[in-house]
Amino acid sequence: MHAQDLEALEMFVDYQRAQNLAATTIRNRRSILTTLARRTGTLIDCDVFSLRRHVGREGVSAGTRRTERGAIVAFYTFLKEEELRPDNPAMKLPMIRVPKGEPRPFTREQVDAMLTCGAYTRTRAMILLGYYQGFRVSSIARVHGTDVDRLSNTIRTIGKGGKDRSLPLHPVTAELSQSMPSDGYWFPARKGAGHVKPSSVTDLITKAKIRAGILDPRLTPHSLRHAFGTDLVEAEVDIRVVQELMMHESLATTQIYTAVSERRKQAGIITLRPRQIPRHSGRGVIAA
CATH class of the missing domain: 1.10.150.130 (Tyrosine recombinase, N-terminal domain)
Structure with missing residues (x-):
């Protein structure tokens, strides 16, 4: 240059x-x-x-x-x-049209498969943070022991735009924190100070995905975040609560991340009141 x-x-x-x-x-x-x-x-x-x-x-x-x-x-x-x-x-430069995003979550079974595929301890911890806290890989990479407050049951992170957020701590994350550094990065860089790069988190989770036999190219480490949002909606958590937990400025963004399951579609459609199927057209009655 x-x-x-x-x-x-x-x-x-x-x-x-x-x-x-x-x-x-x-x-x-x-x-x-x-x-x-x-x-x-x-x-x-x-x-x-x-x-x-x-x-x-x-x-x-x-x-x-x-x-x-x-x-x-x-x-x-x-x-x-x-x-x-x-x-x-x-x-x-012309404006660029981008097709509407579609959610691409891991299933619960796929998350379990990644956790039991032989991945190392820190990779499993990364997967748990992605699924139970909905963290992006950048947030996973920089988790520090002091971010976790078990007294208030919260975990601090930096969202998009550099916004400092404090989120509820999932019980699984709280348990995980007991085996992680209390005053240091959970995922320190191997050389030098600081934490691992987000790309390292992506690589490790991707390797766990492949090791678990999950070959769908649409599923990425970010799909753990999609799974987080989708499973919250599936559990009938209010969409505004899901928006806050995912740190989205817009509800429209949350809706991209949250797939609607077949079970909920079925449950929705049967709420329409059933009625008797007519055996006759009724024309004769009208003519009379």
């Missing part, structure tokens, strides 16, 4: 930190823009045609295109506002 591009990227990183954006968001945007620079040869001097070619390249899902477009628009808006270039080529 050219020196001026690297300098502009670091300035953009500083700007986002000043905005108090989540570290995960900043890291993902840096990765997206670094890839863009590698493919186009430049960042500051990139034109709209190169941006369209990059965002529209083959083999990229609609969701990824939208995420990349968002990072690119934010970066070039920053460059223009800081007068590092006179225009904003990203404003000419």
